[in-house]
Amino acid sequence: MAFLSDLATGSTRSYDNGAGAGNPALMENVRLFKNSKERDWYENLGDLYAVVNSIEQLEKAYIRDCITPKEYTAACSRLLVQCKSSFKLIKSPEFETIAAFMKRFKFDCPAAMDRIKDDSPITIREDKGNTSKSIADIVANFITIMDKLKLQMKAVDEILPDMRELMDQMNNLSILPANYVGRPTVSKWLETMSTMSASSELDDEQIRQLVFDLESAYTAFQKVLHDA
Numbered sequence: 001m002a003f004l005s006d007l008a009t010g011s012t013r014s015y016d017n018g019a020g021a022g023n024p025a026l027m028e029n030v031r032l033f034k035n036s037k038e039r040d041w042y043e044n045l046g047d048l049y050a051v052v053n054s055i056e057q058l059e060k061a062y063i064r065d066c067i068t069p070k071e072y073t074a075a076c077s078r079l080l081v082q083c084k085s086s087f088k089l090i091k092s093p094e095f096e097t098i099a100a101f102m103k104r105f106k107f108d109c110p111a112a113m114d115r116i117k118d119d120s121p122i123t124i125r126e127d128k129g130n131t132s133k134s135i136a137d138i139v140a141n142f143i144t145i146m147d148k149l150k151l152q153m154k155a156v157d158e159i160l161p162d163m164r165e166l167m168d169q170m171n172n173l174s175i176l177p178a179n180y181v182g183r184p185t186v187s188k189w190l191e192t193m194s195t196m197s198a199s200s201e202l203d204d205e206q207i208r209q210l211v212f213d214l215e216s217a218y219t220a221f222q223k224v225l226h227d228a
Contacts, residue, residue, distance in 0.1 A: 048086040059111035070225040073132045076121035077139035134173045141166040142218045157198035182217035
């Protein structure tokens with residue numbers, strides 16, 4: 001599992017080939033890949049390792065009261081979306097499930113596995129007022145839309161439904177203050193895209209601006225959760 005950790009952190013590692021008892025001259029740099037395709041594959045494995053490990057550490061932080069329920073819900077929701085995206089990149093006959101990936105590398109993260117199986121933060125199960133579910137849905141939609149844009153999914157009919165759903169979710173979350181900047185931001189883009197045909201595409205400048213606006217709105221949303 002050490003090499004997954006190296007890939008996740010971007011570090012490199014040298015190994016003793018066993019012949020020199022630690023002689024620096026006989027230390028070898030081990031290359032895990034022979035071409036860019038293999039390099040991408042190993043980097044994707046490292047990304048999934050990092051996300052699963054982050055979920056495990058987040059669960060421990062929540063159990064120890066090191067993070068508020070609202071902040072936990074937002075962070076966990078984001079990581080679960082990222083986990084799905086990361087797993088899609090490595091899914092194969094060898095890794096048909098995340099459990100198979102964890103077993104292959106002897107990766108023990110029981111708390112993270114529970115979250116991944118439930119596909120929702122634990123706070124949603126505990127929440128009777130649906131506030132946690134609303135927070136989770138908003139975070140998931142923010143990340144989904146931004147990921148689509150970064151993957152050059154720019155047709156109006158690919159983005160507009162998610163934007164409408166995001167607006168509805170924000171309007172239904174009572175803890176959001178009236179001056180929350182995300183509402184006018186999303187509303188502005190809804191107006192813009194509503195005048196376009198379904199097959200129309202956002203140009204590069206619009207995509208760049210929309211990603212920036214959504215990231216700003218998401219940062220503001222996280223601040224609201226922190227201050228609530």
